[in-house]
Amino acid sequence: MNVVVIGLSHHSSPVELRERFAFAAAEIPDALKSLRDSGVACEAVILSTCNRVEIYAATPLELAKAIAELREFLLRWAGTGTEPLASSQRAGSTGGGAHQIAGEEFYAFVEPHSLRHLFKVACGLDSMVLGETEIFGQLKTAYGLAFKHGHTGARLNKAFQRAFHTAKHIRTHTNIQRGSVSVASVTVELAEKIFNSLGDREVLVIGAGDTSEKTARALLSRGAKNIVVTNRSFDRAQALAGELGGCAVPFDDWAAKFEKIDIVISSTSAPHHILNRAKLEPLMKARRQRPLLLIDIAVPRDIDPEVNFLENVYLYNVDDLQGIANDYLKLRREEIARCEVMIAEKVKSLLVVESSADFVDEGKFRFSHLRKSAQSGG
């Protein structure tokens, strides 16, 4: 029995297409059952996230047939039927955004590459944000769901358990997950380099923008004590404060709250600086010169760069934060080769390579082969 994987991801297809193939969590047990009932797979796991839809299957069928049937299954599930590949579209999909399925959007792997792919996914090496850990949890949930409903067996159990183990090993022994690669997480990291703990820190959000909200949420998740929101539109400030469990203050009054504030996230659309050296100096005195982290993610900038020359003030604008995130990403990329060597070793130790390699070139299944053979009547 060979472990195969078929799917589509952010590497191969746009979101307009991926969303058509996505499985709701409640649908997955039925989908797995129908997959097993059809005889194409003895064991199966469906992974459906915003960035990928994949079926991992242990199949008794001949590999080309198994992959063709899995692909048909995906198309059927997405409501595209079994029409010629180039023209199939989901019923109800309308407008210019509707994506044509050319076939190249799917990828498929057989052993040992299917296992290597699984391991890479678990480690975050195949993710949109290289090295991110969310996929590890999503993969565990997908596997847990299949396991709970009895759709996994010896082969997939072993493969997934080993993938999770490898992901943990790689996380511990490489820098692939080191550092922050988003503005929000870089902000949290900076705060943790300045303050003893985030537990008793108060955060002021000036301007109720999307990135401010994400950053404030990231700080809250790391234990920030309180969020104060201010915005020119007080209603929006109240709405965001309500969502974040903080309090709202009128835009003209935020300076009055400044004494207790440790971190400021500013993202207004003001055409001029709303905080400058002359305004901040007395506020710092009132704060008894405690450290202050200023995050200016507005363009044009809300905070005069001059304030960074004040003692105990640490100012970062969006370019500074993005620069740090990019540097982290660069560091992660430098780790890919190391991770792949580790994965190859782990896959090798897991697998006694079966005689499947003669069917596909280097384990990567090419749909063009299938189309050619279909055209030639094979």
Next chain:
Amino acid sequence: MAWFTDRHFFLLAVAFYGLSTVYSVFLWRMGFRRDDHANYFLLLIAFALHTAAMVKRGFSVAHCPVNNLYEATTFVAWTIVAAYLVIGLLPRLRFLGAFASPVLLAIGVFALMPALDPPHGLQPEFSGALVSLHAATILLAYGAFGLGAVAAAMFLMQQHDLKFHKLRAVLSMFPPIQRLESVAVWLVFAGFILLTVGLAAGRHLPRPAGTPYWTDPKVVWSICLWFVYLTLLVLRRLRMPSSRGLAISFIAAFVILLLTFWGTNLLSPLHHP
């Protein structure tokens, strides 16, 4: 093995301080991204050798080895490394070692100058438990001031990196700057208490007839030092100097202490009869 004296042990300890300094440069070049186990281990070996040197000297002179400049200087270095090894048990504060080892190397090389270690007489004229307490507490205080200065240096580097958006600020395994500042202040406070106890104990020591205590140059110097550290701690309480100003003051005070320690000893009839 009779030829292998306490000074040989100390020489070996200084060699390990040197190795630690070299490794610290490597850590610095790598952006302090690796855990500092290796440096901690090097300083642990140096500490063992250093302790062996002091114990050997202590047994040979039959009292706490703090009776000449060599012994006093090595005692200061020993207290710095001992305090570091305790603080370094906290992983993030282990990097203090990278900043401490150059200071230890400098003090060690200075202490090895032969002129600082003249041959002992049979027994110092004034000795006993109180003398040992006086000397040990004052030298421990200097050690605490030294490690406080080291923490202050680490604070300055981290603060500079954060101010100027250096990637090292987030990549390094340094603790947050607020914690570094607290560690520096607590070390200086501990040093201040020890200095106070040491000075008070010194007042009650037997001394040669006609030699005043409070006007002895070394005592005057120590009292000045006491006032300097008291002022810094009071100002810190009032949040008068900035964190950066305070860190620079801690370093400056310790550098002045090191530079004047030898000279005031030579001028003192009580300490250099």
